[in-house]
Amino acid sequence: MTPEQLAAKIRTIPDFPQPGIVFRDITTLLQDAEAFSASIDAMTAPLRGLKADALIGIESRGFIFGAPIARELGIGFVPVRKLGKLPGETISIEYDLEYGTNVLQIHRDALRPGARVIIVDDVLATGGTVAGTLKLVEQLGAIPVAISFLAELPALGGRARLPDGIVSALIAF
Ligand code: AMP
Numbered sequence: 001m002t003p004e005q006l007a008a009k010i011r012t013i014p015d016f017p018q019p020g021i022v023f024r025d026i027t028t029l030l031q032d033a034e035a036f037s038a039s040i041d042a043m044t045a046p047l048r049g050l051k052a053d054a055l056i057g058i059e060s061r062g063f064i065f066g067a068p069i070a071r072e073l074g075i076g077f078v079p080v081r082k083l084g085k086l087p088g089e090t091i092s093i094e095y096d097l098e099y100g101t102n103v104l105q106i107h108r109d110a111l112r113p114g115a116r117v118i119i120v121d122d123v124l125a126t127g128g129t130v131a132g133t134l135k136l137v138e139q140l141g142a143i144p145v146a147i148s149f150l151a152e153l154p155a156l157g158g159r160a161r162l163p164d165g166i167v168s169a170l171i172a173f
Contacts, residue, residue, distance in 0.1 A: 001038040007171045009035040010151065024151055024173055026061060026122050040065065042170050043120070043148050044072045050145050053115040054078050058104075058133055059085070065150060066120035078110045078117075080133050091139055095132030104129070106136045113141030124149045124169055127158025134162070 009029040016023040029035045043065060052075055057066025059081045070077040083092070083103040090105040111117060119133055130147060137144050147162060152169035159167055 001035060001042075003042075003171050006035055006039055006042075007151070007173070010171070010173075012173075022173075024123055024153070026064075026150065029150075030064065039150055039170065040068045040072065043150065044069050046168060047073060047118055047146055047148060050118065051116060052118045052145055054111055054142075055118045055120060056080055056106075056133060056137065058119070058121040058129055061122035062120050065122060065148075069118075069120055069148070073118075075118075078106065080104050080106050080136060091136060093132045093135045093139075095128050095135075097128060102129075102132075104132050104136065106140070108140070111137065111140045111142040115140075115142040116145045117142045118146045118148060119144060120148050122150050124152035124158040124167070125156045127156075127161035130158070131161045 009032050011025040011028040013023040013025050054076050055066055055070035056078045057063040059079060067077050083105060086105050086107055089108045091108055092103050092105045094101050094103050117137055119130060121130060134144055144166060147167045149169040151171040151173060154172050
């Protein structure tokens with residue numbers, strides 16, 4: 001499937017979760033077996049050959065895409081989760097949302113220093129969530145080698161907050 005065909009599978013819902021937000025709803029892509037599979041294949045292809053050691057998925061939609069990509073690549077999956085969900089010893093980062101702040105956590109023993117990691121999420125919007133995730137990766141001494149999204153919203157400028165050259169998205173809205 002082409003990126004345009006995949007984009008057509010994503011439903012647009014205006015004013016969700018609040019007025020003024022144009023929400024890109026990936027559930028309509030997920031429920032289409034061919035589109036979901038094609039998305040995983042297309043996101044995985046450029047990540048092969050990076051010799052990554054681990055793949056980080058960002059809660060919660062990053063898990064949906066991240067886990068099958070990790071399996072395709074033959075590497076382990078590491079969740080970055082919202083505050084209070086991980087049972088072991090964690091490190092935390094507070095990051096800005098459009099309104100207020102949020103906290104993300106990762107298990108302290110999830111990545112070894114020098115590990116090459118891929119980060120996956122569904123949609124790149126302002127980039128705040130993935131920028132916070134990058135700080136967690138850095139705190140553990142790991143090296144981000146790719147950041148992969150199904151879709152990005154270029155008008156929100158997220159890419160400018162992320163390192164050059166390692167960010168990819170199949171679709172832009
Ligand atoms: P960000 O602003 O990049 O930190 O976005 C945080 C998270 O919110 C991303 O993981 C997306 O899943 C989600 N998100 C933000 N804006 C949208 C949107 N307009 N449509 C769909 N998902 C969104």
